[in-house]
Amino acid sequence: MKNPEKERLAQHQSEEKDWLKWGPYLSERQWGTVREDYSAGGDAWNYFPHDHARSRAFRWGEDGIAGISDRYCNMCFSIALWNGQDDILKERLFGLTGPQGNHGEDVKELYYYLENTPSHSYMKYLYKYSQKKYPYDQLIEENKKRSREDLEFELFDTGIFDNNTYFDVSTEYAKGDETDILIQITITNRNSQPAPITLLPQMVMRNHWSFKEMTVKPVIATVKKGKNTSVFIDHPYVGKYNFYFQAADKLLFTENETNREKVYREINQHPFKKDLFHTAVCTNDFELATKNNSGTKFAPLYQQILKGGESKTFQLRLTEENLNEPFADFDSIFKKIKKECAQFYDDIAPKATEDRKAILKQAFAGLLWTKQYYNYEVEKWLNGDYKTTPPPKERKDGRNSHWKTLRNHDILSMPDAWEYPWYAAWDSAFHCVSFASIDPDFAKEQLLLFTKEWYMSPNGQIPAYEWNFSDVNPPVQAWSTLQIYKTDKAKTGEGDIKFLKRMFNKLSLNFNWWVNRLDRNDNNVFQGGFLGLDNIGVFDRSHGIPGNGFLDQVDGTAWMAMYSLNMLEMSLRIAEHDDSFEDMATKYFGHFVFIAEALNKMDTDKANTWDDEEGFFYDRLILPDGQSTTIKVRSIAGMLSLAAVLTIKKSVLDKFPKFKASILWFQKYRSDNLKYEVIQQFKDGDDLLLSLVPKDRMQKLVTSLLDEKEFLSEYGIRSLSKIHHKPYQIHIDGIEYSIDYEPAESTVSLFGGNSNWRGPIWMPMNYLFIQALREYQTYSGNDFLFEYPTGSTKLLNLKQVSDALSNRLIKMFEKDAEGNRPINKNYEKFYQDPNFKDLVLFYEYFHGENGRGLGASHQTGWTALIANLIEELEN
Structure with a gap:
């Protein structure tokens, strides 16, 4: 059936008409x-x-x-x-x-x-x-x-x-x-x-x-x-x-x-x-x-x-x-265009309920309304304009003064047009995953923009966000690239290899920046600072590490393992069209293997991050004298190891004999040196599962993830385990630090205090976990079964678990039997009114117990992933 909106997008891409001028x-x-x-x-x-x-x-x-x-x-x-x-x-x-x-x-x-x-x-x-x-x-x-x-x-x-x-x-x-x-x-x-x-x-x-x-x-x-x-x-x-x-x-x-x-x-x-x-x-x-x-x-x-x-x-x-x-002709044009808009969205999730269709439509509307013009040329800003009073000299060494090459003059996807009227690198990567469902060309262009010479630093760092470009956001651009590629291919039947190549080449520079700058001891365990998770630690992980030490971070290491796998998968997909990229697959396979080994050391090495008794990964604080302390906080930072997973099908391995030979070499000749054999279960002729954690540890982590006494809320995965309703405390260098489960707004000022990662539900992290569970299912089929929820005796495969998690997240936005949406928990009286009842807000994060919307009330950006979940379930 003819789709006028898609025709307009095609006209824009062919430069027949500039539909996006306004x-x-x-x-x-x-x-x-x-x-x-x-x-x-x-x-x-x-x-x-x-x-x-x-x-x-x-x-x-x-x-x-x-x-x-x-x-x-x-x-x-x-x-x-x-x-x-x-x-x-x-x-x-x-x-x-x-x-x-x-x-x-x-x-x-x-x-x-x-x-x-x-x-x-x-x-x-x-x-x-x-x-x-x-x-x-x-x-x-x-x-x-x-x-x-x-x-x-x-x-x-x-x-x-x-x-x-x-x-x-x-x-x-x-x-x-x-x-x-x-x-x-x-x-x-x-x-x-x-x-x-x-x-x-x-x-x-x-x-x-x-x-x-x-x-x-x-x-x-x-x-x-x-x-x-x-x-x-x-x-x-x-x-x-x-x-x-x-x-x-x-x-x-x-x-x-x-x-x-x-x-x-x-x-x-x-x-x-x-x-x-x-x-x-x-x-x-x-x-x-x-x-x-x-x-x-x-x-x-x-x-x-x-x-x-x-x-x-x-x-x-x-x-x-x-x-x-x-x-x-005003009224006739309006009537026609409104009808075409309705047709465009009806085609996305035709099997969904009317309420879910309305949620999806408003989620995408918010994502599109927060496409904003953003102009910031740092060198010019530092120097001031010659027609106005020169700015104070202190600015020369102040905020963003090391980013003189940054010149932004583009339409960007903002997290929020009021509270966050500026880009954040990892937010934008998630936005692009949602954009891929409705405008894959914009998603590609947006992601490519962050790798341009006037965005990316000459050393390969991607700017984080306006208040501090030098801070470090999680490196999710490669993951986003693959999500966009797959979505686009599923909708059009053709994969955009040129897009993959362009992103791969630039992300290789960024990957090297991470390896060279954030692996302090060259031991494949990474630091990184707050990594977008604001106050998830007992102290600000970006500044003033207690005792002048440094922190080996599970999430920093997990992000890099995931980055390695993303680059590996991109290499293989490109190599199907250009065999010169097969060597790069081996390079990133090696990176992943050594990162996995470093995180999973099975001995008593003082840098070990896995606690076998408690079945969890914890950050470790390394002091100048070499002594180390485990920070035993059960948070999604420790859970992130689950997200680094990739299944490579036998049919793909057979296409690349050199890459396959490298895998077999690692399996045969490195088994004595690798404490965690990433490929220990691989048999020639089978599919290959690359997982940052071995099967027994993965099972322990997923069991905790699905435990309603820990991470599983009625509305999704909490950012901090509920066991911390009893505060966790630790003394470092004579100072007491603590963290407790806070399911709603933050009660501490750490990292600004307007975002809370100590218990609430965050859509992007939930989406990552759901995608990871589906990837495990791709390899295991029904071999991996879990109680859902933990302790219920009800066994589900990981596809069923991921669907159940998706439905819990969607439930926050849906009307219940009384006509209330959990996101409106504090103002149900107003949202029962006929002129409010169908209006949906897409908040920054959500209450860990009742699903109430928290933080920025219009951060549709990465919360628009709810539309992806609806589309995935209803098609």
């Missing part, structure tokens, strides 16, 4: 980011706070509500609202900064990503705007009073949404063509009483001229043609566009420039500044805002009083075309 690339928060921070000490939150954002021009991007932009964020559209009560215009989403939140930074708004297609041909965003005064100060002060043991004080808790005293503001986009964007904004009064609402659909030109030379300044100017009033936009970087809109109460113009008097107490050269619309609307003084008929920021103003339950729709159109009747 998209949801406008950030939800540009203030408080590292890019906008020019302070001496790197205090990003306070250098550019929310209170400055309405008055101060951004340097590296723009932000707004429900917004879109061209791919370089030069021309930006978003909505602004005013309810007649607020002290400021609602132009951007509000949230607490890291220091203000009792559990770190957090957006304090109600908004939902409802629909989006890979070409962004149709998009829908819902914002819930209270008719009562927005409680900015109350949110700050109440959270300030609360300790880390308390819940966060959320917008629902303020009472401003009680009795449905709010508007639903739905913003929809439909593309008539690649540069023809139809915009429909529908505002509904959900209360029974009349209420005033002011809408400003804003066009903003990103300010380049205040920071660097710009040959021609962009302009938005009024055009009157017959009975229609529109504006003409001329932008030297984007082109010429017409912006059509229905008759408005007023037309407002100003310049997207800093109000220096407001921000710096300096004299303005003119009064037409960024915050002019805010002043005009909130004081009802429009004289200055309506004085000009051109500028770099524009909005038609609509002032309405909506009756109880009444809806009002506003239509606008941004297009390169000159149209005499811009709204004549």
Whole structure:
């Protein structure tokens, strides 16, 4: 059956049409980011706070509500609202900064990503705007009073949404063509009483001229043609566009420039500044805002009083075309594009329940809505712009100062468009696995981007995240590469070997960086620091290791074993088309064998990480005098050894005689030297299982993994064993360190305190474990059977176990018999309401006992893997 959305993607890839020139690339928060921070000490939150954002021009991007932009964020559209009560215009989403939140930074708004297609041909965003005064100060002060043991004080808790005293503001986009964007904004009064609402659909030109030379300044100017009033936009970087809109109460113009008097107490050269619309609307003084008929920021103003339950729709159109009747075909285009969006998603998981289809669709919508324009050129940022005041000299040796080659100017998949409006390398790798289901070409391009010379350091390190590019994220790019390759091949019938080659070549450099930098003793046991797992240890694993020692990390070693296997598998797949890669398979096989041997030493070596009595892997702290201490924390860091597994079929081995000979050589000649014989069960003529842990240890680990008294929650795998409800304590160098099972928000400030790996459920790690269990099943069939749950006497094979785990994770998002979704545990009353019940949020992580959503409330990024699980179960 013809699929118009897939046709659009094909047109884009063939460069027939540039369907991705416009998209949801406008950030939800540009203030408080590292890019906008020019302070001496790197205090990003306070250098550019929310209170400055309405008055101060951004340097590296723009932000707004429900917004879109061209791919370089030069021309930006978003909505602004005013309810007649607020002290400021609602132009951007509000949230607490890291220091203000009792559990770190957090957006304090109600908004939902409802629909989006890979070409962004149709998009829908819902914002819930209270008719009562927005409680900015109350949110700050109440959270300030609360300790880390308390819940966060959320917008629902303020009472401003009680009795449905709010508007639903739905913003929809439909593309008539690649540069023809139809915009429909529908505002509904959900209360029974009349209420005033002011809408400003804003066009903003990103300010380049205040920071660097710009040959021609962009302009938005009024055009009157017959009975229609529109504006003409001329932008030297984007082109010429017409912006059509229905008759408005007023037309407002100003310049997207800093109000220096407001921000710096300096004299303005003119009064037409960024915050002019805010002043005009909130004081009802429009004289200055309506004085000009051109500028770099524009909005038609609509002032309405909506009756109880009444809806009002506003239509606008941004297009390169000159149209005499811009709204004549508006409704028919919208209807057609919405139908095509529904068809695209119906084809993904046709057997799923309606609720699961809705979850899948919103998961992918959130993933697509958080594709953002990201601009950060470190050397230029360190030096400052010559047209502005030079930044403090301390910056030269400050944050990211060793990353002068990094130049980011791209559309990137963000973890969250508000709380994390920047990329994190390992997050993005997981995002790409979900993207592969709906837009494999974007998934490939995104992953390749991180290996480009202007991203990857010359030494082979991949940048971690904006706050510290030099930190170390787990090396999951090779795993992601294979997941994308397999998904793409399954859908198209053809594997993209060129993509594999390109990733393999660059990842070889990154692999060598890991081997050379993070294996301190050249013993194939790796360190790495926090490795994305924030506070999972008893101390911050990235800084200040107690006693000036270093930590042999099970997770660091497991990640490298998995990396070796991923590179091995890539080598073999490429070698089917280019036999010169067969040698590389042997190279990575050797790496894996020695890593496995190092982790599994069977003797009493002081660096041993396996505790045979307790059946678990533990990190070991090595002190300068050579003494070592086992850190006996039962966490998914120790479980990660399960993820390093690969089955190589006999049919594949037979294709590569040199590689097979190397395996047999290792088996014959290295058996006396290898304490753990990785290939001890291999017989010539059989499939080969490469597992970081031997069968007996794997069985012990899986038994713990599936134990509800330890790792298995009703909603997935916990990040820390429940046995640590009794705190684990250890004394090192005269200081006591401890960790205890915390199934919800973090109660400690370690590593920022806004993410917790001490008990909650994390989607990406669960997904890795599920995929690993399926790989064991590929080799063993029904030879491996486990009690599920442990102690239940109910035996399942590993495919059945992985499906059961998937269903537990999906259950967090599904309605139960009472119509409640576990993710909404604290606010079930609101989400029982007809106007809330079908809205789903995809949180950063989840309560280890009841599945409640925790952390960033819109981190669809890697939580979008829930859509993969639904698709895998329902096809």
